[in-house]
Each structure stands twice: as structure tokens, then as C-alpha cells.
Amino acid sequence: MSTRLANQGRLIDRSKQVTFSFNGTSMQGYEGDTLASALLANDQMMMGRSFKYHRPRGVVASGAEEPNALVGLGQGNRFEPNQRATTTELFNGLTSISQNHWPNLEFDIGSINTHLSRFLPAGFYYKMFIHPKPFWKHVYEPFIRQSAGLGKAPDKDNRDADTYEHFYHFTDVLVIGGGVAGLQAAKVAAASGAKVMLIEQTAHWGGRAPVDGGTINDEPVDKFVEQLVSELEAMDNVTMRNRCMGAGVYDHGYVLGYERLTDHKPGTQGPRHRLWRIRAKQVVTATGAIERPLSFAGNDVPGVMLASAMRDYVVNWGVTPGDRVIVATNNDDAYRTAIILKQAGVEVLRIVDARTTAGPLADEARQLGIQVDPGKAIAKVKGGKRVKKVELCNQEGIGGAREEVECDAVAMSGGWSPVVHMWSHCGGKLIWDEAQAHFRPDPSRPPLGADGEGFVLAAGSSNGPLALGDVLTDADAAGKAAAKAAGFTAKRTKAPVGETTAEAPMAAVWLMPANAEIGLRMKSWLDFQNDVKVSDVQLAAREGYESVEHTKRYTTLGMATDQGKLSNINGLAILADALDSEIPKVGTTTFRPPYTPISLASIGGEARGEVFQPIRQTPMHNWHDKNGADWEPVGHWRRTYAYVRPGESVHDAVNREVKNTRENLGLLDASTLGKLIVKGPDAGKFLDMMYTNMMSTLKVGKCRYGLMCSENGFLIDDGVVARIDEDTWLCHTTTGGAERIHGHMEEWLQTEWWDWKVYVANVTEQYAQVAVVGPNARKVLEKLNAQAGGGMDVSKEALPFMEWRDGKIGAFDARAYRISFSGELSYEIAVPASQGQAFWDALMDAGKEFGVMPYGTECLHILRAEKGFIMIGDETDGTVIPQDLGLHWALSKKKEDYLGKRAHTRSHMADPDRWKLVGLETVDGSVLPDGAYAVGEGVNANGQRNMIGRVTSTYYSANLGKGIAMGLIKHGPDRMGEIVEFPGTDGKTYKAKIVDPIFYDKDGEKQNV
Amino acid sequence: MSEPISALNHASFEGIAKVEECGLQGMITLRGDLSDKALAKAVKDATGQKMPGQREAFVEGESGVCWMSSDELLVLVPYAEVDAKLAAMTKTLSGTHSLAVNVSDARAVFRVSGTSAREVLGKIAPVELSAEAFQPGQIRRSRLAQIAGAFWMDDTETFRVVCFRSAADYAFNLLKVAAQPGSEVGIY
């Protein structure tokens, strides 16, 4: 059984007991435990079920590479599925549940799949469930999807209780990984004066070395680490972070660091995760190496574990996964596990070494009384939910002549693979190291940075060296090289001297026994989580899925939550063998970020809830909000759609506003309209290029409506332009247009006509702008003026239609434009934004006697539609040109050039068959459905109904008491009076007459009073 | 005129740094040839400051001048004086191809202060904010999470942050989140 040992446990504090629960059972652990070590200490060997066959799964590793021990962690709005028990620090009150089973972990209906596994090889679903066809949708797929997934989905109404944030950091050298290699590299890099950041994913510094033993500079490793850490902490130019994982390396030295701040103490004040966006001149990956499993039958039974992990459990947490252990290996390092277990009082039954010769560690093991079996292999592990016994055989051969040994745990080691993820994310290439049977970074093909030079260096075991001494010299050199590449001069210092027992060469063993018969191969797991076995990879190869990428996708090898950290190399070795090829030829799949999964919330950072996205507000925003505004998002702005009074529907409110504005007085907050100042000796010439009509001839004091097209000919914006003085114009844009058109102008000025003397400034937000509209508009202004004594003359004579004046309106400095988008007597009045609310209040107050009401954007739309005014975004959609809208009058014939002019001459744009703007009126007065299409005769070559037009705007006009609409109709202007049909999506067909688009006050008398 | 009101009317928040809306600040956008003597004179007259070089900000209290781009300055003057200063400036610049406009009301200004002020900004702007890289006397236009903004330092623990008035509410909430208690980064 797995138990807590009486001694050992360098990371736990036995004086601090911690209570936690697993599947509802309360358990005890110590501070410093991981959830995995604590579960093992409680003899909880089985921790979950595998994905496909629902096989019992126990912990196999001790760190980030763990594929099996995944739990649902926490509860309610702190519940998180698929959390690795091996990297979860234990805390008081932790709750966890195991995953992927029903009804429970011990007895799982889904485990029937393991008995059917023979019928469910890789890719079986591509070959099945094809007939009968209807079964797919109703039987097969629902079934497949029911069995999908691993962890429980969080509750649908779950609102994450935590906050998250980002942080931008800039450093000369970033060292990823805080093992002895990372610490040493950081130290020498920092000694050069470079700014260094060192990040480590776990809560501890030192990595593997303190567990593996040996000495550094004749001191125990722990001591060396402690010293180095305090040295680094004392350096001003060094930033150290643990619980901070290097998640991904991206172009131009961008690295994501994933810092877990409160996962080990949930509920603490402050953000849960911080995503560091680090820019580093040089990145050193000192991410260590990961031990590989061995492929033998039953290597997935709970109790079979990586040798190094078993060693970690004993040394770091004082836990042994079993009482009677067998060690299987192809290298010397696993002997350390046997020795440590034995020294801790655990029975080590055998060391099964696939090689025929081992190094001095083997002698040490033998001296401790451990039986070493050279040339041997595990044929099969027996046991269901935990290891019961092991059948041993010769490594050579197919696995006959077996010897059975009873035991309760197996430690396996297939050699070590450098963690090359960070090296590879941004394009670093690998080479195959034949002696150690692993891929390691190819220093001649690093990822390239902005300057085209390599910006990542690997150090320590992540670069290939495995022996402590080599690791330290390598790291020392890498740290110095990184400092140099970042522009610093490294100090000439000696690397620390690491000493451990010398090791004999490992031997590549990809299958145990070497020629295992099919029955064994079908039980030899490669990918524990996704249930990919040796036989699956061989099947893929046989069926032509020969590329390693095909094999991956066909078998799902390496696609589980661990991303193949344990399985990939073993899998591609099997593939190479099946293809009769070589491992480096087969190559690896692509390493992609993140290194281990990171929370989606951390990626979003602070952008949630209130600050999810900016909401732009006008100076009168709060007033609108308090006065019934039904909000409409327009770009990032919020505008009032209508002011809804208690007891009113939105529709009622709109109708009321429409009528009142025509009959009395309406106020519109028009502050969002863009206002651009264009000034300079060449401003007139410039605006003549920007607008389709002539702006240079506009007289000072006057306004002109202008159209803008893109160079491609399409309408992009419109608005009223006012000439302020000899070389200054003020251009109004649509709400969405302010920044866009400002940018557009700057672009042309800076990149095409840079010798033109023009400056542009965006003054949109300097002003609050209010449209004062309706027959009483002048009266209210005059009243304000009278109240304050004097002011601007707003009479018809002093301020005629399409002119503007500066002056005082009431007590306010204002600029009044006599323009009208409603067809009524109308003034658009700009006051400083800081006066906006006061001005609005004054108008509301003075307007009472004139029947003032604020109105929203929908009313604005209806008023303009009654007048047949087009709206950018309604009548236009990016495919409409001025000619379509009957705006020929705004296309200057005098100007040789303006943006869009050339485009309009292309054959399709000059085509007389283009749909053209008309008014539409249903024969029964009802409202045409928005977006409806008019149909013509017959169908086209693709069998679609022929269409001859569409509705662009449609409203109920309370003033006219009927539906009115505008639309684009083929040959429309020539078809006045004709009836066209618009099939609705409601099954009805709407009949509408083609009419003039001006429905109200055709002669424009009302606006010009 | 009524009492002018700034976007957030002096709202404030205290977390790992203090965040305050500063109220109204007179601001003039001045575009022109920065090497032109007339411009230098206009700036000097309005603020007493010399022409700033690339990314320099010479600000004292409510007066000062910031380099905004190769042909643009932000001139700071007390809010009450902006009309007069602008008029004087326009006069000085008459005959010079330039543009001077009052943008005081188009902006919101925040003060972020305290020992963690650099960190608060470091969470929302993709800018190196270590003491070696950014100091009083410099200005940086950049991104504040999802909006454009500019900031300079009044002293080693105080930033002034400028953004568009319409985004003031977002900017304030953003700074509040970035300054939330318990969120010290411990870097600067």
C-alpha cells in the first residue's frame, strides 16, 4: 500500500496538519504536500479514469507532466476541472473529486470500454457509425458526445469568484526554470549587470538536484541552492518568481509567464493569476528533463510510476507508493530510486535492467541487498485498480518464459527527454542525440528574434546534459552567453563543480520486451490519458497515416491535457520502427504553447465585468441614464435609443418622441458625432480630395453636407462641413467615423500628400453637442438668450439655414449650426463638454413651456427617413456608391480627382442595372420587414429566387400614420408607382409601391423658417 | 457659464496606489514645425517652458508642455486661463502654418500615486516602467488596456494619466482594478 513514511519529506512540515477531501472523504496531509502526495499518503492509489476506456488511473509522475491524476478542484464559483494533483499545493479545506466515471471512481459503467477495447482501436469511429445514416444524428453522435470530455463542466451559472491581471515586464535575460541550471544561469547573467528575471513553475527552487543527491562545490545540493537563492535575492537587477510558469515563447522575445498567486490559498485578497507579458532580449530555458515511461503491458495500472517520481515522493514528501517495489529501467538513474527506497525502509524486490551492464550505482544497489536482473524486462503488470504482480521476461524476444513476482508498485525509467517546449514554441529546431536517445535543442537553429539572431538558449538538462556536473557547466556557459547576446560582458568565473556517481550509458528501449507479441502491445500504453497503445500507433502506420502528424491526429497520441510530455517520444519511436525509418526522420509534432494549460480567465486578465470593454460616455450620459434611456451600443459609445417613461413601451416612447419633435421641441444628444478641425493653406485642396463634392469653395460662415468615398468607390462617411475661417474647416463625421475618418485623413496626409500644408485635430470630445429641433427650436434659444440678457441672434436672417455662428446662447459659449437632419427648424449647438450637462439642463428647463422632450436615435432615424435622408450604415453597407443613392449632385464634376472618382468608372459601378434608392410604401400601410428582399421572376442558375432589390430602412411613421421605407431597387427610379413584392420570413408577402423617398415636407419648407 | 464639470468630478480610490481624477486641466493641442521659433515662443509665453525634445514633458503643476509627436505638442495651462493663453498663442503664431486648439474638455486627467504607482501602470500599458527606463520629465503615449492614453511622472511616485473624456469612466475603473488591494507585484 502507499503510505507516509516516518522519515524523509524535505518539503513537508509535519507540525502543520492539513485537512482536505477527496470524493467526499476527509483526509489529512501536511503543509508542503501536493494533493498527489497527500492522496498517496492516504493510500488513495487510484485517482481517476482514462479518457477512452475508462481504465483506472493512478498518479504516474510528480510534476507538470502528469497525465493521470486529474481532479475537479474546489466548489461552486471556485470549481475547476482537470487540475493536476501533482502540481496542486495542499491547503486546508481543499476539496477534490475524481473524474470521468459514472456512478463512481471504483465502479464505473464506462469501464466496459476497456473490455471492448479490441473493437475500439485508433480511429475506429472513422470506420463505423456510417450506416444507417439517420442513426448518426440520433444515436451514434449523441452517444459519442455523451462520453466526451474528462472533467466536469463548471456550473452554467458559475461566475468566477476571482480576479486576474496582466503585467508587462522588460528584461535583458529571462531564465525559465529554477533548478540548479536556471539558478546558475541567472546568477552569471546577473553578474554581468544584465537585468535578469528567473521564473519557476513550482513553489520551490532547486529542481531535481536536491532529490537526486550528489554535491556541488563539495556541499550538499540543498545547501548550494539555498546559498544561490539568497545571493540572487540580494541582487537588485534580479527578479525571481516562483509559482510562475513560462507558458509560451513568442515572436520578438515575447514570453508569457503564468503566475499562480492564490491557488494555494484561495480566497486571499488580490488576483488569482497574473499573466506576465515579458519582453526579453534573451531567453534561457533551464526547464530540465522529463523521464520517459517504458512501454510494457500493463504500464498503466495504478502503482506503476516513473522512477524519478517515486523518488520525489519519498524524498520530498516522505511518501512511498508501495511496500514492495520493482524497478524497471534502461539507465543508471533509476537505481537511485531503488537505493533511496531501500534506505527509506521500503522493500525493493528487483531492479529489472533491460541492459546487460550498468554502472557503479548498480553495485551500490547490490550492496544494499537489492537483486539486479540485467537483460530483463517486464512482460506484463497484473492487477486492475492497483499493481498486484509483475511478470518478468527477457528483454530480447517476444516475452515468453515469464517469471511472476508479487509486488504493489513498479518504478520505471525509459531515459530522459529534455523539456524543449520553450525552445521550440517559436521555431527552435531539435537534433536527435543518439547516445541519450532524446531530442535536444540544436544550437545552430535557434528561434530567431526581431534582429534575425537567435534569442533563446537552452541550459542544463533541457539542453541535453544529464549529469549534475555537466548540467552546471552547461548552465554557467548559457548564462554567460545570454548576457553577452543581450549586450553585456560576463564575468570570467568558474562554473560550480557538481559531483555525482558516474553513470554507464543508457540503452534505448522503446518496447519491453523488444519484440513483444501483439497481445502485449495492445496492453502497452503510450498515452495514458487518451488510451493510445503501441498497437494503435502501429495500426496508424499500417493504414498509411505515416506522417507523425497523421499518427498524432489518427490515434490522438499526445493530444491530451499533458500534450504528450510522457508519450510523444515513445510514440514516435514506435512509429519510426513501424515505418522502418529512423526517429529523427520521423520527427516530432509541433510544440505549441502553453507549456501546461493556463486559465482562460488569466488570458482575459482584468477585462471582465465593468472593464470588459470601454463604454464611451457623453457629458450627458448620466442624465440619460436617470431619465429612462434605453441604451444602444454604437461602436464603443452608448447612445439613447429612446427615453422610455414609466408605463411606456420602447415603441410608444419612440412614437411620442417622433410626434413631439415635429410638433413642439426635441433635444438630441449629438455629442458623439465626430468633429475634425482641418487647417492650413492646403486644407481646401485636401478636403476636395477627401469629399466627393467641393469644399474649397465653401464660404466662411457656411455649412455644406459632404460625402466621402473610399478609394474603392464605396461610401464611407458623410456629414456637414463648416468653414471656420480662411484656412480652417470643421468636418462633422458619423458617430462611428470620428476616429476612423481622422485616421483616414492623417493617412493620406502623411503617406501620400505629405508636402501639403494641412493639420488635422480631432476635437470631437471637446464639445457637447445638442440638436435643438422642432417648430419651437428658435423660441427656446431666444428664451435662453433673453434670460441671460443678449447673446447670439438666432433669427432666420442672422443665422440662415446652412450657416453657423459663434457666440453666447444664454449663458453659454456656443457654436450654433443651422443644419437639419430631421427636416425641422433645427440648430445643432456645440458647447464645451464641461458645460454640456448644464446646457442640457438649461434647455430642458427653458423648453418646458414649449413642450420639450429629449429624443433618441430611433426617433432620429425615423425623422430622417421621413425626409428621405440616407444614413451611413443603413442605406450603405460598404457596397453602396453615391450613385446608388441618387447622390449624383454631391459628386463634383468640376474636380479632376477625389477619392473614389476613378473607382466609379469601373464597369460594374457604372452598370445601369445597379439597384437604386427609392421610397417604399406598403399598399396596406403596414411596416415592411427590415432587410426584406424584393423578388423578380424565376430563379437563377443556382436555383435561387431572382431578387431585384431590398429594404434598407423601414419604420412606422407616427407623423404619417403608416409604414415608410427606403430601399434599393433595380431600375427603381424609373419604376415609380410600380408594386413590388417582398416575401417576409413570417410567411407573408408584403406588397409595396415604389415612391419618392421623401415622405414629408417635400419642398423643405419646414427646415427653412 | 455654469461651473464647469470634469468627467468624473474628482472621483478617487485608494488601493495599492491612490487613483484620483484631477479635475479640469487646461490643454491646448499645438501642431506645427517644432523647430520653428514662433512655436517656441508661443510655448514659452504660455508655460514658461522651453521646447521639449522627443518624448519630453516639462510640467509643473498645471502648467507645462509635452512632446506628443514630431509635429505636435500638448500645452498645459490652468483651466481658467486657457482661452486667454490660446488667444495669445494664436496671435504669436499668426502667419505660421500651425494649429492650436483648446482640447481641455476633450480629456480626463488622473493622478496615480504611491509606491506601487509604477506597477499599477505596468499592468495596463505595454511600456517599460522601471526607474531606469521611465522618469519624471518623460512622457509616453501608449495604450491603457483597451484605450489610448498618455502619461508622465510628476515625481518618482506620481503619474499623471491623460485619456479621452468619454473613456474616463473606463479608465478610472481600470485603474481601480489595477490598484486593487492585495495586488502588489513587488517589482518596482
Next chain:
Amino acid sequence: MLILNCPYCGVDAEETELAAGGEAHLKRYGPGSSDDEFHDYLFMRENPKGVHFERWRHANGCGKWFHAARATDTLEVFGTYSAQTTEPPQEIREAITAKRPGWTWREFE
């Protein structure tokens, strides 16, 4: 996540401060140009797998447009330069030649 040096304000700006503006050094064709010329001006882009010249704007910064010489296959940046020029400056071309002898782009090499 690219970083480009804005030649106007001299900062190394990361991509989120910038707006990409497509191919550089396009010659504008207006009224009077042929259909082919106008089409190529609007739509035909070099789209090379290799050395490229392109426009960027320091949008969340000084607001200025500038040019960058960049490789689209490795994202290496050879340099940035003023937008007020109709062709890549000599020193930029030399910098590219030093890194990638034999490069070509449109009529440049």
C-alpha cells in the same frame, strides 16, 4: 507579437500600440489611369514569402505612419523608416543585403 521601432518617437512599440497598414510604396492611380493600373494599385500585393516593405501606424502612440522592412517568413525586422518616401532608403536596402544577399522586392534588390 512584433515590436517595431517608431522612427518618430523613437520607442520600441509592441504590436498592440501599432496598426498595420499593408504594403508600402504603392503608387496611387487616379482618374485617367487604365483599368489594369487601377486594379493593381488597389488589389495586387507582393505578398512575398521573404523580404517585404510595409506600412505601420503608431496608432496608440504618436499617431505617425512609418515604414518597416520585414521578412514575412521569419518576422525579422531589417529596419523602420519615414513614411515620407516613395522607395526604401539605401541604408535599409544595404541592411537587408547584409542579411539576405540576393533579395528582391518589386524592382528593388
Next chain:
Amino acid sequence: MKHYSAFAVAREALRYHTGWERAWRSPEPKKKYDVIIVGAGGHGLATAYYLGKNYGIQNVAVIEKGWLGGGNTGRNTTIIRSNYLQDPSAALYEKARSLYEDLSQDLNYNIMFSPRGVIMLAQTQHEIRGYQRTAHANALQGVKTEWITPERVKELVPIINLDGPRYPVLGGLWQERGGTARHDAVAWGYARACSAMGMDIIQQCEVTGVRQENGRVVGVDTTKGAIDCDKLGIVVAGHSGQLAEMAGFRLPLEAVALQALVSEPIKPCMDVVVMANTVHGYMSQSDKGEMVIGGGTDAYNNFTQRGSFHHIEETVRALVETFPMISRLKMLRQWGGIVDMTGDRSPILSKTPLGGCFINAGWGTGGFKAIPGSGWGMAQLMATGHSPLTEAFTMDRFKEGRFIDESVAAGVAH
């Protein structure tokens, strides 16, 4: 070709699956083919398949520089829908969607077409109008779509947050028979069927030149030598510009990176595909349980198959806001693909200035859903010189100012 069925699997199981034959052969190139297709992505393979199936043209080679299906076909978010606005697009995508319905049976390869339904959320007035317009158009185009209320959205997607503080959900455009398919299987299924017809799929073979005589294509140069052909189809997505250059013409295309990501797998929680275009996010849950999430494109030319992380960020924060329960899920993997964008974001299916040479490109961010329809139309175009499906998608439309712009009604291309 050995027939795939549950029975066949059971029979093979008894032999430890040793009897399966290759899904596709791995032949050496012949001297000459009637037709060569460059690019063994979905579109190339489907083109070859329908050339054989519909026109009896089976002396065909599909030449692939890497591994078949390894381009964008193997890295897309698998959304299939046909609720496009413009007639030509609706026709093409609906043809594709309807072919997807029977594709598993047609190919005898389960491509797991899952018509689970696609919702495009309307979150602004502008989107409401755009989608209502699309619904009207679709009704006339023979595409079954429906405008639905927020309540119906919630019924279909219980995990959605209708009242996001920024953009409440105001309704949606619902296509019940839209959905997803297993992307790799689409490529594999077509490849297997092509191979079974005797076509040669030649992988690890890069086309390096296009040979021509008297204005007609006569063959290609490849890393495995020269190969002759009568007709050539260039179907290489992001690399179209390079191939066109070899063939002596230019294309109005630019290659940019588009990214996607998946979460860790969780138990089923979302049964439909949701696209939220205002906030730039879309998400579905795969049959394996991951949330499959699509991001935005970079605005600069890029051939690295990596993109800029801030697009991921933008997408993820939008989705966390739209589906709050995914906040504590984790991103498992992110990747990029190089997509080829045209001036109007619609594809090019066209004859070219080079006789006998055809181009199928410009699918940009949304061509997976089109694979069967595009293959069908392209085969017709290559075999007969004309196809109503491809007619509007010629490369000279840009010169005429005749664009097929789908973005107009608040729609997006993917």
C-alpha cells in the same frame, strides 16, 4: 478499397486489426496525368474526387508538399454553415453543406458531420438588422435559417450570459443544419476515396515550377521531378501567391495568420456552435470535449503559422464574458494557420491567364465549410469550362468593381 463498417471493424478485431489496408496508396509520380491538382488540402482533394466521380476523369495526381490535410484543413475550427448573404456565396456554401450531409456515406468514411446548429449572436442594432436581412435573403436562396429571440438563444445555449454588461444578446441568426465536422477526416476521407479511384496522392513533394508552352500549361516541376499534365488546378490556400507566380500571373491575395485554440476537455456543456462577431469570438465543443475557439487575424503578411497573442486575448476575454462558466477552464493548446485573403474576402474559383490552369484560392478564414461545394464546382469548371457555382468568383471581378462582400450585413467570413 476495403469497405468500412462496424462489421468490418469487428471482423478485424479478431485478427488484431492486422488486416486493414492503407487508407491511401503512397505512389511514385507517373510521367503524366490528365489533371494535376497542387495542394492536398480539403479543396484540392475534393476537386480531384469530383473530377473522378462526376466527370470520370481519374488519371489525376494530387501533389502535396507536406502531408495531406496538413494545411488549414487540418487546423481550422470546423464551423460549417451556409447562412451567407450574397447569392453566389449562399449557393456555394449551401451546396457544400448539403453535400456534407451525406459525405460519410458517399466516401464510406465517417467524417462526423454534426449538424448541431450554428447561432450567430446579434449584439447591436446593426447586427439585428444585418442578420434579419440575411434571414430574408436565405429564405429566397433556399438556405434554411431563422431569426431567433434571446430566450430561444438561451434555450439552445444554456451556458450563455444574455445580459453582458457591454453587449446584451439581442437575438441571433440560427441555422439548424449548420454544425461541425471532423476536419482531418474530411481530408482523409476524400484522400482515401481518390486513391481508391486510382488517383495518385503524392505527399512530401513540392511543386517548384509550372511549365507552359504556347500559353498553355503542360506540367509542373516538383521536388520529385517534372510531371506532365493537360490541366492544372492550383489549390494551395496561403501559398497561392507563390504558385501563381510560378504560373506567370498574379493574384489579388495576401497571406496572414489566423489563430485558434482549444481548452482542456470537459463533459458536454454546449450543444451548438456560437459565433459572437461583435466581440470577436466563436466557440463550439468538439466531440472529444474541448471547447474549440477561433481568434482573429493579424493584419500583416506572415508565413510562420504563428500569430500574435493579443488576438487570442481579445477572443478569450470576449468568450469569458459571454460564457462566464468557462472562466476557470484552461487553454490547452493554441496554433495558427496561414490564410489567403482577397480584396473582398471571398474566394477565387477561376480560370487563369494561363491556358488549362485553374485557381481555387482566397478562402481566407472560412473555407472549411465550403470544401465539398468548392470541389464540386471546381471540378465542373475544370472539366467543362463552366460552373454556375463558381461563375461569380472569377479573378477579374476586382477589375470590374464587382465584389462579393459578405461582411456587409454584420456577417463575418469564417
